Amino acid sequence: MGLVTTTEMFKKAYEGGYAIGAFNVNNMEIVQGITEAAKEVNAPLILQVSSGARKYANHTYLMKLVEAAIIETGLPIALHLDHGDTFELCKSCIDGGFSSVMIDGSHHSFEDNMALTKQVVDYAHERGVVVEGELGQLAGVEDDVNVSDEDAKYTDPAQVEEFVSKTGVDSLAIAIGTSHGAFKFKGEPKLRFDILEKIEERLPNFPIVLHGASSVIPKYVDLINAYGGDMPGAQGVPEEMLRRAASMAVCKINIDSDLRLAMTGTIREYFALNPSHFDPRQYLAPARAAIKELVKDKIVNVLGCNDKA
Ligand code: G3H
Ligand code: 13P
Ligand code: ZN
Numbered sequence: 001m002g003l004v005t006t007t008e009m010f011k012k013a014y015e016g017g018y019a020i021g022a023f024n025v026n027n028m029e030i031v032q033g034i035t036e037a038a039k040e041v042n043a044p045l046i047l048q049v050s051s052g053a054r055k056y057a058n059h060t061y062l063m064k065l066v067e068a069a070i071i072e073t074g075l076p077i078a079l080h081l082d083h084g085d086t087f088e089l090c091k092s093c094i095d096g097g098f099s100s101v102m103i104d105g106s107h108h109s110f111e112d113n114m115a116l117t118k119q120v121v122d123y124a125h126e127r128g129v130v131v132e133g134e135l136g137q138l139a140g141v142e143d144d145v146n147v148s149d150e151d152a153k154y155t156d157p158a159q160v161e162e163f164v165s166k167t168g169v170d171s172l173a174i175a176i177g178t179s180h181g182a183f184k185f186k187g188e189p190k191l192r193f194d195i196l197e198k199i200e201e202r203l204p205n206f207p208i209v210l211h212g213a214s215s216v217i218p219k220y221v222d223l224i225n226a227y228g229g230d231m232p233g234a235q236g237v238p239e240e241m242l243r244r245a246a247s248m249a250v251c252k253i254n255i256d257s258d259l260r261l262a263m264t265g266t267i268r269e270y271f272a273l274n275p276s277h278f279d280p281r282q283y284l285a286p287a288r289a290a291i292k293e294l295v296k297d298k299i300v301n302v303l304g305c306n307d308k309a
Helices: 007-016 028-040 051-057 059-073 089-094 110-125 157-167 193-202 219-224 240-246 257-273 280-301
Strands: 020-024 046-049 077-084 102-103 132-134 140-142 145-149 171-174 208-210 250-255
Touching: 007 020, 007 140, 007 250, 020 028, 020 077, 028 046, 028 059, 028 257, 046 051, 046 059, 051 077, 051 208, 059 077, 077 089, 089 102, 089 110, 102 110, 110 132, 110 157, 132 157, 157 171, 157 193, 171 193, 171 240, 193 208, 193 240, 219 257, 240 250, 240 280, 250 257, 250 280, 257 280
Parallel strands: 020 046, 020 250, 046 077, 077 102, 102 132, 132 171, 171 208, 208 250
Antiparallel strands: 140 145
């Protein structure tokens, strides 16, 4: 089996009231940790690559790592461009073998977002690739774009039908209060489930995507803080809220920061306990194992996509 698209995954997830995990990948250990976890619990997977990841690791290396993971696990795996911001970037990923792309036109006007998204959809669909669009803006940092909390804009449910029907997108990322990174809420975590309900009513059976969905697991933030880090106020989306979203129209839940925290916390601890070790395999192996444990827990206890491959 080669790469799959998300079409079948999302159909089953919508009907089954669960979500597929979309995990960001940047190197071999991250790909291995995620895919070994999914294999153990028989879960379908979306592995996603940001433009920053593509610059860091190179398109071909990431492609080949994911192909290797398919051979090793036999799982249905989609390879997705995360936050594509131009037609050219999406085209390059489509031409280079990705099975899914996101065109994030959320920083443009509604009309310009629709025009750009439709251009990508037309190109992608002719080549059997699926497209995620975005309406509304998350707070936080995406690559070099910084959106302050005050500028975050919730998705307007009144716009979703027109956006989906005119562009032909296969899934839609929405803004209901999550944000990227490790500092998601200043006070009490709050998500606008009322907006999600309205979107769900207007787009029956249509897969919704939740970005900025790391829970910022305290265990790993504590490790970072215990070994020289300084992350006061780090806070993520409570797992209970993610379970609720997964039981609704949300079929894809994006997780990156939790992987970064698990990897970094584990490596910081490793060096604190083994200050003179210098073989990268010695500290990358426990980091990979931490990612595996984290992803298994997400799949089984939060997303509910175990045994759905
Ligand atoms: O939404 C952003 C993802 O966490 C990717 O982050 O652009 O730093 O690779 P990155
Ligand atoms: P987190 O920063 O919450 O992991 O979100 C990742 C994401 O949305 C990638 O597109
Ligand atoms: Zn995102």
